Amino acid sequence: MTTGPVLSVRNIRRSFGEHAALDGVSLDVAEGEVVAVIGPSGSGKSTLVRCVHQLEPIDSGAMYLDGDLLGYEHSGAGLRPLRPRQVAEQRRRMGMVFQQFQLFPHWTVERNISEAQVRVHGRSQEQARERTLELLAKVGLTEKAAAYSRQLSGGQQQRVAIARALATRPRIMLLDEPTSALDPELVDEVLTVIRDLAAAGLTMIIVTHEIAFALEVADRFVFMDRGRVVEQGPVADVLGDGTSDRLRSFLSRYTQQRDTAREARFRV
Known part of the structure; x- marks a missing residue:
């Protein structure tokens, strides 16, 4: 560990054909900070966290975890890619929660959480069982240890996925739209778990469209559009008078939805 940021992203670029998914993105995340990444669909939010977790290669730029270069090592005057085993070792220091739950359906909840602890972390x-039961208690699913994913609701499956990501005590958690695959009535149970993690001081990047939730838990917003960071800063600053026209336009859709929902409640 270092006294600098937990995660440092420097001018990274990632293209798919002629489409620049990330176009020179830079970002630092401090110890215990919760950063909410927002923006329209296709702005590069998910690509950003996938690149940090090294599920997508970057075309240029650099990323550092606790000061350690991710994905590459110095070789003479240049750099060379790390071997897959070395990349896997770096990835273990990060927890990743996907839009889809990605649980193994033929394993119990307990095994989904404990298997990597035994096979990968020794x-x-x-x-592993002790740590697994501790985490199931944290996400409110102690009684589901012997269940299979088909026996769980979507919200319960996502809570298991969060517990699995926490099992190795990661330096940073990356959450990619963790509620987007859930029915509306199941969203709150997952957001409650994330809210508790934020309150406990876990370092996180949360890609989310849940603006109200992000306002509540985030220390800082990063607003992306067309593969670039358009604006970032503390929540109060990003939503203040200095907010760019592009961000105001994006947030106006949220405020309109919020006001419509309030009016509907008053009419009932």
């Missing part, structure tokens, strides 16, 4: 079965 913990004993007893240690």
Whole structure:
């Protein structure tokens, strides 16, 4: 660990054909900070966290976790890509929660959370089970340890996925639209877990369209559009008088939806 940021992203670029998904993105995330990444669909939000987790390669730029260069190592005067095993070792220091839950359907909840602890991190079965039950209690699913994913609601499956990502005590959690695959009535149970993690001081990047939730839990907003960071800063600053026209336009849709929902409640 270093005294600098937990995560540092420097001028990264990622293109798919002629489409620049990330066009020179830079970002620092401090210890214990919760950063909410917002923006319209196709703005590069998910690509950003996928690149940080090294699920997508970057075309240029650099990323550092606790000062360690991600994905590459110095070789003479240049850089060379890390071997897959080295990349996997770096990835273990980060937790990733996807839009889809990606649980193994033929494993129980307990095994979904404990398997990597045993096979990858070398913990004993007893240690892994103890950590797994601790995490299931944290996400409110102690009674589901022996269940299979088909026996769980979408919200419960996502809470298991969060517990799995936490199992290795990651330096940073990356959450990519963690509620987007859920029915509306199941969203709150997942947001409650994330809210508790934020209150506990876990370092997180949350890609989300849940603006009200992001306002509540985030220390800082990063607003992306067309592969670039258009605006970022503390929540109060981003939503203040200095907000750019582009961000105001984006947020106006949220305020209109919020006001419409309030009016509907008053009419009932």
